[in-house]
Amino acid sequence: MAILPPGVSQQQFDAAVRQFKEAVGPEWVFTSEEELHPYRDHFSYIKDQPNELIPSAAVGPNSVEQVQAVVRTANQYKIPLYAISTGKNFAYGGPSPNVRGSVTVDLKRMNRVLEVNDKRFYALVEPGVSYIDLYRYIQDHGLKVWVDTPDPGWGSPIGNSLDHGIGYTMGFYRDHFGAHCGMEVVLPNGEIMRTGMGALPESKSWQEYKHGFGPDPAGLFGQGNFGIVTKMGFRLMPQPEHWRTGAVMVPKRQDLIPLVDTVNYLTDLAIIGEPWYGNGLTPLMGNTEFRDAANAFNETALDAQAAAAKLHSWQVELQFYGSERTTQSNWEYAKELMARAIPSARFMDGESFKVPLTREQISKSTTPYRSNMRRNITQGVPGLGIWWMPSRSEQNPNAWDETHIGLFSLIGRSGDAIFQAQRDFAAVSKRLEMPSLFPNAIQTPVNWYQFAFIMGNGFGLGRGDTSPEGKKQAAANLRRVLAENAKVGYGDYRAPPMLQDDVAEQYSFNNHVLRRFNETLKDAIDPNGIIMPGRAGVWPAAYRSLRGSLR
Amino acid sequence: MITARQLAQAIAFAVLSLGFAASSMAQQSAAQRGNAKFQHSCAPCHGAGVGDDGHAMLPGTDALRIKYRGTLPALLEERTDLTAPVLKTFLRHGSFSMPPFRQTEVTDADIQDLAAYLAESSKAAAAKSQRGR
Numbered sequence: 001m002a003i004l005p006p007g008v009s010q011q012q013f014d015a016a017v018r019q020f021k022e023a024v025g026p027e028w029v030f031t032s033e034e035e036l037h038p039y040r041d042h043f044s045y046i047k048d049q050p051n052e053l054i055p056s057a058a059v060g061p062n063s064v065e066q067v068q069a070v071v072r073t074a075n076q077y078k079i080p081l082y083a084i085s086t087g088k089n090f091a092y093g094g095p096s097p098n099v100r101g102s103v104t105v106d107l108k109r110m111n112r113v114l115e116v117n118d119k120r121f122y123a124l125v126e127p128g129v130s131y132i133d134l135y136r137y138i139q140d141h142g143l144k145v146w147v148d149t150p151d152p153g154w155g156s157p158i159g160n161s162l163d164h165g166i167g168y169t170m171g172f173y174r175d176h177f178g179a180h181c182g183m184e185v186v187l188p189n190g191e192i193m194r195t196g197m198g199a200l201p202e203s204k205s206w207q208e209y210k211h212g213f214g215p216d217p218a219g220l221f222g223q224g225n226f227g228i229v230t231k232m233g234f235r236l237m238p239q240p241e242h243w244r245t246g247a248v249m250v251p252k253r254q255d256l257i258p259l260v261d262t263v264n265y266l267t268d269l270a271i272i273g274e275p276w277y278g279n280g281l282t283p284l285m286g287n288t289e290f291r292d293a294a295n296a297f298n299e300t301a302l303d304a305q306a307a308a309a310k311l312h313s314w315q316v317e318l319q320f321y322g323s324e325r326t327t328q329s330n331w332e333y334a335k336e337l338m339a340r341a342i343p344s345a346r347f348m349d350g351e352s353f354k355v356p357l358t359r360e361q362i363s364k365s366t367t368p369y370r371s372n373m374r375r376n377i378t379q380g381v382p383g384l385g386i387w388w389m390p391s392r393s394e395q396n397p398n399a400w401d402e403t404h405i406g407l408f409s410l411i412g413r414s415g416d417a418i419f420q421a422q423r424d425f426a427a428v429s430k431r432l433e434m435p436s437l438f439p440n441a442i443q444t445p446v447n448w449y450q451f452a453f454i455m456g457n458g459f460g461l462g463r464g465d466t467s468p469e470g471k472k473q474a475a476a477n478l479r480r481v482l483a484e485n486a487k488v489g490y491g492d493y494r495a496p497p498m499l500q501d502d503v504a505e506q507y508s509f510n511n512h513v514l515r516r517f518n519e520t521l522k523d524a525i526d527p528n529g530i531i532m533p534g535r536a537g538v539w540p541a542a543y544r545s546l547r548g549s550l551r
Numbered sequence: 552m553i554t555a556r557q558l559a560q561a562i563a564f565a566v567l568s569l570g571f572a573a574s575s576m577a578q579q580s581a582a583q584r585g586n587a588k589f590q591h592s593c594a595p596c597h598g599a600g601v602g603d604d605g606h607a608m609l610p611g612t613d614a615l616r617i618k619y620r621g622t623l624p625a626l627l628e629e630r631t632d633l634t635a636p637v638l639k640t641f642l643r644h645g646s647f648s649m650p651p652f653r654q655t656e657v658t659d660a661d662i663q664d665l666a667a668y669l670a671e672s673s674k675a676a677a678a679k680s681q682r683g684r
Contacts, residue, residue, distance in 0.1 A: 028655070034643065035654065037643060037644060037651055038643060038645075038651035038653040038654075039653065040651075040653055042645055042650035042651065043650075058653070060654075060655040061666065086656075087653065087656075088650075090650065094650065095653075106653060106655045108653065108655035108656055109655050124632070128655075132591075132595060149658065160640040182589065253616065269677045359600075359601075363600075363601040364601075374603060374604060375603070376603060383595050384595040384609070384610060385595040385602050385603025385606070385609065385610065386603070386604075387596055387605055387610035387611070387615065387648065388602055388603065388606050388612075390648040391610050391611075391648040392613075392614040392618060392647060392648070393617070394617060397617045397618070399650040400647040404648075405680070515635065
């Protein structure tokens with residue numbers, strides 16, 4: 001079944017496709033159902049439904065000039081475009097557009113690593129370069145830099161950072177958009193713009209000073225729809241000489257507060273990489289008494305049960321990058337600070353390895369405690385090992401997680417904020433009659449972003465009813481959760497197109513002034529509204545009536 | 552003295568030999584290209600390495616182990632049934648948690664190369680298995 005862009009006739013569409021073919025070569029324009037199948041979201045909640053977000057065509061430019069030609073044609077015929085880099089943003093919509101019938105601009109063929117500098121520690125890449133590609137380039141050229149990679153490494157630094165993706169090494173590098181330095185963008189009118197020092201034609205520091213001079217619009221392109229990014233620079237972490245880990249265990253529930261305070265201090269002094277928090281009471285999950293105490297947030301009872309079982313309430317695994325001596329000194333310093341803040345804290349040395357680790361060292365933990373740390377990513381080694389998560393398993397040999405989705409709220413970076421979020425999420429769970437998979441009282445945060453925590457609500461939505469009705473109900477439930485979370489101050493950082501209007505609704509301060517500001521800019525910069533209309537809830541005038549249409 | 556017929560036969564043989572060699576080179580080259588493509592695009596999930604988070608195998612390999620329970624090899628490089636049409640079906644449509652792959656990622660020509668590589672790698676695996684007995 002052929003799909004047309006909204007408001008575009010078959011004749012206009014055919015004319016546009018002819019121009020796309022002239023621009024990129026006929027073999028790189030795809031219009032048949034068979035060819036377009038891989039441009040659908042494999043994990044869509046509305047798969048095969050009349051409103052599924054399917055493109056009308058896909059074009060695969062190989063150069064910035066070809067991207068310009070595609071954008072100009074789209075403007076001529078008022079066809080919405082949706083740009084993808086490697087198209088692997090699964091759990092957040094994959095390659096699917098926000099508007100059914102958009103033309104997907106598939107940038108995968110633009111896959112050149114333009115520069116990696118291991119003296120000044122940066123890279124400049126095109127959108128089709130994946131994390132795995134960049135890692136292999138660095139290895140093949142013997143360069144002494146690391147890639148801070150998200151869990152699945154088939155995504156691209158450009159696509160991931162533009163969707164505010166995260167990683168797992170030192171704080172500065174974990175915020176992938178924050179660690180970008182300079183970008184090149186094809187604007188909605190087809191012009192090429194460079195940000196930061198790239199705006200200075202003879203600049204020799206494009207990847208070293210991202211602010212340039214004057215207002216910096218780079219942020220508009222993160223989760224934005226103001227242009228198509230064709231090059232982007234990234235700061236890279238120098239390859240350290242040594243990696244060391246250690247665990248801190250604290251006995252009481254309230255110890256989480258000074259524990260987090262101390263970890264924050266170490267993090268912001270750039271002494272530790274990503275801390276991995278854990279709850280020590282999970283062995284008691286089968287115990288009804290424990291579950292009752294946890295569900296009631298009965299701290300006295302929880303502490304008593306922890307003591308009786310000789311378990312610690314919380315733990316955090318710390319990791320140190322540096323030399324053998326500096327990592328040892330930093331671990332000693334961390335223990336000293338922790339002991340000052342929490343005299344009853346216990347410590348266990350983890351691992352201590354020369355970098356780069358061997359495959360064997362990476363693949364198997366030798367810590368004397370149960371480690372939650374995911375090892376490849378702490379070493380900046382991208383891969384697809386995480387894909388066990390949505391795949392067949394011994395427990396589910398004939399099923400896969402068809403509704404794999406990522407929804408995480410931002411939480412203040414303190415023990416108090418964690419406790420408050422646990423209670424708030426439990427209350428939301430009760431109000432919506434959606435039981436959490438585990439007592440919220442044992443939830444721990446992740447510190448992907450250096451300066452904030454991220455937590456999910458704990459609902460078990462994956463591997464549920466995968467009938468069309470079941471998926472529709474699951475989507476409705478997610479919308480209720482997002483709305484309820486927002487009422488008590490929690491907003492999400494990222495979402496698939498299906499839920500982007502709902503997340504944008506959360507950010508409603510002063511009658512949605514932020515969204516109105518963005519849409520005023522959108523209408524001025526992209527008067528035909530052709531670049532990714534609806535992305536992150538920012539709708540151009542031409543498509544504004546579609547806001548909320550997926551609900 | 553070489554007769555015209557002998558000469559013709561010799562030339563025909565030479566042409567045939569050259570053709571065979573050229574065909575062999577092309578086949579070898581397709582398998583080599585397929586190997587490179589396999590290592591780039593397939594091996595991160597379907598390779599022979601150890602998986603993450605305590606999993607003994609990479610996710611694609613482990614999923615096929617669970618699916619086939621020994622009736623077929625878990626490793627794609629040991630499979631003898633992965634012709635280009637079979638590969639194309641899986642690559643373009645996906646299967647379970649494996650999403651489909653676009654032509655900008657894996658071209659139809661790449662699929663032919665992958666099939667050529669897997670035909671060779673499965674033979675090599677079978678020979679290794681024979682030697683191991």
